[in-house]
Amino acid sequence: MRVLLSCLLVAILGLPAIAAPWIQEAPSGSIEIEGYHPDKNLFLERDSKFTVLVKGVDATRLRVIYRPTSKVEALEDIGEIQGGKIVWTPSQAGLAKLEAFVLVEVKDEKGDTQTRPKVLVSRVVSIKPGEGFPLGLLIMALAGAILFFGAFASIRALLRS
Amino acid sequence: MTEPRAQWKSKMGFILAASGSAIGLGNIVMFSSNAYKYGGGAFYLPYFIALFLVGIPVMIAEFGLGAFTKKSFPMAMRQAGGRVGEFAGWFAILNAGLITMFYVTILGWVVGMLIRAIAMEDVSQGFxxxxxxxxxxxxxxxxxxxxxxxxxxxILLVSKGTKTIEMAVKVFVPLMWVAMLVLVVVGFFLPGGFDGMQNLFAPEPEVLFNPDVWRGATSQMFFTLSLGFGVMxxxxxxxxxxxxxxxxxxTTSLxxxxxxxxxxxxxxxxxxAYSQLxxxxxxxxxxxxxxxGIAALPFAVKIFGVAFFALLLIAGLTSSISLVEALVASLQDKFQMPRGRTLAICAVVGFLGSTLFALPILIQVPAEGGPPGEAPIGLMLLDFMDHWAFGYGLILVGLVECLVIGWGIGAQNLRKFINQRSRFQLGAWFDVLLKFILPILLTLLLTFSIMDQDILKETVYGTGITTADGAGLWNSLVEWSPKLILGLWVIGCGLGAWLLSGATGADLDDRAVEEEVAEIQEEGGLL
Structure with missing residues (x-):
């Protein structure tokens, strides 16, 4: 009986630890964007308005990181999510990460209280450049031309010599 | 008895071998990663400057050195810069040997993934x-x-030296190009694929003011062109x-x-197309x-899954055979050993080293929800070795190489030797570049790298790693591993190079080079 009770006690005390990985996991929310279906070639476009739907989490704000994890990443606060919706106009093309978050108070190393965002759900999206001068295309063509015409001319000269 | 030095059978064979050596795993994935990290199209400006200022001139110097001395790297460096030159040459070869070990381990993982992709019933689900x-x-x-x-x-591809290497690259290198072109065509027709292509080149000009980007471009150029390995x-x-x-x-660089x-x-x-970072x-x-990304393709997923890993394997093999050849040729030139025996020694040592990086006991990737103390030691070992041998070793070798060639043989002498045989005439700028600009540039690059992140700062490469329950011998080893690996790299390569450069080997006729230099100077009207 004592053994059984001990086991029960250990199980009860250990329950939070066992459950911790599931408890700590981010709630299974999602970010959806109206009119964004990459599989059907419907992408986001720079300078166009889109409605972002944040589902399954109680996030209060939405922000975007353009070119995340790069040396030129740019953070932009989109604003407050109202009724699970917010309108967003992408200002840059390329890969971007949308993050829905709540502001929480945390203590720093000195013991001071600071407000920090706690991201509840995120999604990586692709944004087309839309209208405007296709500088990327120009650089792509120029770089390719230098490399391949250069290689071709060099091989020709080499085989001639 | 000394075996006669082998020769490439054709110009194209050499170009395919040299470009096959340069084109490796890094070209397929590392460049994309760096281009994204350093601002897309804007990265191309420092990249092109590094190509023309560092990449091509150093490659000309490495080709010139090999052709001038008719020796592999350590012996060529000895003829150019005496014992110090040979020490630097062996340091480069041992550093390249270490890189070969973990490079083969990565290729082993590629083979494993290839087998998995072939055996997988549903690749789109599996990947x-x-x-x-x-x-x-x-x-x-x-x-x-x-x-x-x-x-x-x-072993098979290097067994007969240039003969088997040339045979392999004549098949592998064109195959690599075809496979990559197929991937481009597929990418182009993916929804949003063309925009993705443009996105790679869309410039973020502010990165040009970031010194890190210039350093990244110069380092990328060194690694991508296989410079500082002794291969060229x-x-x-x-x-x-x-x-x-x-x-x-x-041609090789372009x-x-x-x-x-x-x-x-x-x-x-x-x-x-698939919004992947x-x-x-x-x-x-x-x-x-x-x-x-391949798993999300709308058709022929299995074929592309298998083809991607097959492409990685052949790209990796054309590079690894060049690394092994550099090692074998160096030992052969120094000790005049038969090729078969030299290759066997290199393969046994290399296999043991590669196995160490691949041992599952050292690769304890923590299971999901598992204890964080189980650090992925094997990956750390590979990561640290990669960091020092690639990140610092190659540039260090490049620096010494420029000094030894520039001031030892004399950049002007090497230039005249090259110009005698070339339609494209190098100007005096080549001497200035090799003697002054490149050594200064590479010294700055090394200094900034050291000052910026590693030894002097609290980064993973400079300090110990904290494990969850920092007790016990194993955890102590893990915590000290960054310093231990750095020490092993410096002492291993340094001591090995010192021993090899001091060992009694081939009786080099140093006067032969002096005579050749004198001949070039006479022809050039300097004497």
Whole structure:
């Protein structure tokens, strides 16, 4: 009986630890964007308005990181999510990460209280450049031309010599 | 008895071998990762400047050195700069030997992934985002067997020197280009694929004011062109006397960067189409991100999954055989040993080293929800070795190489030697570049790298790693591993180079080089 009770006690005390990985996991929310279906070639476009739907989490704000994890990443606060919706106009093309978050108070190393965002759900999206001068295309063509015409001319000269 | 020095059978054979050596795993995934990290199209400006200022001139110098001395790197460096030169040469070869060991381990993982892709019933499910195929693979024993297969292939392809290498590259290199072109075409027709291609090149001009970007471009150029490994010198030592070294270097460099351009375009089309972030590291890109993109393809997923890993394998093999050849040629030149025995010694030592990086006991990737104390030691070992041997070793060798060639043989003498055989005439700028600009640039690069991140700062490469329950011998080893590995790298390569450069070997006739230099000077009207 004592053994059984001990086991029960250990199980009860250990329950939070066992459950911790599931408890700590981010709630299974999602970010959806109206009119964004990459599989059907419907992408986001720079300078166009889109409605972002944040589902399954109680996030209060939405922000975007353009070119995340790069040396030129740019953070932009989109604003407050109202009724699970917010309108967003992408200002840059390329890969971007949308993050829905709540502001929480945390203590720093000195013991001071600071407000920090706690991201509840995120999604990586692709944004087309839309209208405007296709500088990327120009650089792509120029770089390719230098490399391949250069290689071709060099091989020709080499085989001639 | 000394075996006669082998020669390439054709110009194209040499170009394919040299470009095959330069084009490797890094071209397919590392460039895309760096281009994304450093601002897309804007990265191309420092990249091109590094290509023309550092890449091509150093490659011309390495080709020139090999052709001038008809020796592999350490012996060529000895003829150019005496004992100090030979020490630097052996340091380069041992550093390249270490890189070969973990490079073959990565190729072993590629073989493992290739086998998994072939055996997988549903590749689109198997390689879907969040898959654990690779992490499951490296925890098992399959990579150890795969490492043996890769070493076996290397032995086979290097067994007859230039003869077998030339045969292999004539098949592998065109195949690599075709496979990559197919990937570009597929990428182009993916929804949003063309926008993704443009996105790679869309410039973020503010990065040009970031010194880190310039450092990244210069380092990228060194690694991508296989400079500082001693490979190009060994390959050039097999060239006939009349070879045009300037054109060889220009062609090899442009083909390598052209391949990188194509690979970047293909990878970016996929990343954009499936909204995938490039991984910061080569391994993540190679084994997780790109396969996830392939898994999302609307058709022929299995074929592309298998073809991608087959492409990685052949690209890796054309590079690894050049590394092994550089090692074998160096030992042969020094000790005048028969090729078979030299290759056997290199293969046994190399296999043991590669196995160490692949041992599942050292690759304890923590299971999901598992204790964080189980650090992935094997990956750390590979990561640290990669950091020092690639990040610092190659640039250090490049620096000493420029000094030894520039001031030892004399940049002007090497230039005259090259110009005698080349349609493209190098000007006096080559001397200034080799003697002053490149040594200063590479010294600055090394200094900034050291000051910025590693030894002096609290980064993972400079300090210990904190494990969850920092007790016990194993955890102490883990915590001290960054310092231990740095120490092992410096002492291992340094001591090895010192011993090898001091060992009694081939009786080099140093006067032969002096006579050749004198001859060049006479022809040039200097004497």
């Amino acid at each position: 879907a985002p969040g898959n654990t195929v690779w992490s499951d693979l490296i925890r098992g024993w399959l990579p150890v067997s795969a490492v043996a297969i890769v070493w076996g292939l290397n 010198t060994a390959y050039a030592s097999y060239l006939p006397d009349h070879s045009d070294h300037s054109h060889n270097a220009i 083909l390598n960067c052209g391949f990188e351009w194509i690979a970047g375009v293909a990878v970016f089309a996929m990343l954009f 490039p991984a910061s590291g080569t391994l993540g890109m190679m084994f997780t991100v790109v396969p996830s």
